[in-house]
Amino acid sequence: MHLTLDLDSETPIYQQIRDRIVEAIADGELEAGADLPSTRQLGVDLAINFHTVSKAYDLLRREGIIRINRKSGAVVRPDVKQPSGDAGTDTDWKRRARTMLAEADVRGLPKADVLEFVRTTLFGFPDQGGDPGER
Amino acid sequence: MHLTLDLDSETPIYQQIRDRIVEAIADGELEAGADLPSTRQLGVDLAINFHTVSKAYDLLRREGIIRINRKSGAVVRPDVKQPSGDAGTDTDWKRRARTMLAEADVRGLPKADVLEFVRTTLFGFPDQGGDPGER
Amino acid sequence: MHLTLDLDSETPIYQQIRDRIVEAIADGELEAGADLPSTRQLGVDLAINFHTVSKAYDLLRREGIIRINRKSGAVVRPDVKQPSGDAGTDTDWKRRARTMLAEADVRGLPKADVLEFVRTTLFGFPDQGGDPGER
Amino acid sequence: MHLTLDLDSETPIYQQIRDRIVEAIADGELEAGADLPSTRQLGVDLAINFHTVSKAYDLLRREGIIRINRKSGAVVRPDVKQPSGDAGTDTDWKRRARTMLAEADVRGLPKADVLEFVRTTLFGFPDQGGDPGER
DNA sequence: GTGGTCTAGACCACT
């Protein structure tokens, strides 16, 4: 697993690691049940302190995305990507997504471009009926 | 202007106020150039301290979304919703949006539902041409 | 007199007008005792409200840089550019200048470049002994 | 770390704290990566409320000069004093510096004295080669 | 009448 970090970003490193792992799971790079590298190993790979990796893993654990076992290390939860049945999760995500879409609009990003970006990110290819990506 | 706050949320109240105002601008409820209520007035309306409102306004000001004048109060910037010409803004937004879409997937929200939610939020009505996930 | 404003800047317009006038006086474009355009005329020239120009003039008046006479309009004070004999003025300027030089250093601007910029701005040409402006 | 404040100044205390810390970093008194005192401790030292210190730290954080960690406190960013690669930063600094140099001139500070002050502040000793204003 | 600043104290998470 390779993660790209931006050490100069305002976003804390442990948060970036958490975000990149969530993206790796969504992309299928990390499957449900898969082992994560040990905190020490990932720390070496990323040239950062393993405590920072631990913080990221702890965050993912508290979010219910991974499981941590002292002996066998961290694994992606087998039931990840499955609807939680908790309506609160969806409601919370939608509220945050609504804010993010509003930000795009307020920043002047055209709505059509935003929708196309979302479609491409989700499904990996642009809409076939007129391709805004080539404008 | 009416804003709904969740006092029990983990999200700070000042951040919620900021988010709700961004959404109100995106929705057209607050137009470019429109007056915002005074910090003390909004504090009374929301039954919170005016300092908390002030913090939200300060955030919006620093983000370039509103202007604050000591005498005449706060207004939505006239040039809001216009592209900044700053590529960094778009890049940053897209990075955050990518993480948010990954979260939806990891939480088990179907991709087609996510796209439909985005389309409806942006354009106010669902797609008329069937399931976009299967094109 | 031509002033260039940045309407999108975070700096208030009246402050920008004030700054540009101070620079025009320093550059000799506006001499001691010279008439300033009327607030209405400058407002038309800059395509802004004349009240904003009035605010800038009022600021300059309070700073002791111009005089405002209801009948004859605004003029650059005849004694501008002359030492005030008030040690506080120098001390205050030096404190602010020290902070600004510290900011350049903290931002990573090379000290030699900063000195060269100051020299060129003050005297209109670079140092003759090695020209950092051509690196 | 000792900071001198002027409680009677028009400049807000939190801004003065911010300015003095920037100067301390430029002077090398505070090195990249160094710990800052806790907000409460510095508040006690300066005999002011810790909220005021907190506001100064928040300003420095948003400027990218320090990092704040809820657990371990505030530290000078390790990459401070390194060019940001953001041309906007330099342009903005130069615009502000130009205004400040114009102010010195308008106030009657001799240009040669201003240049000498800048040189001494930057390099710690005056020019050895005579009057730069006459080269 | 408006926002800005500062003080003071409380409670909170651990980011």
Add this chain to the structure above:
DNA sequence: GTGGTCTAGACCACT
């Protein structure tokens, strides 16, 4: 032990 948040109240300039 640290910073973050929120409340409450005072005084200030007019930016």
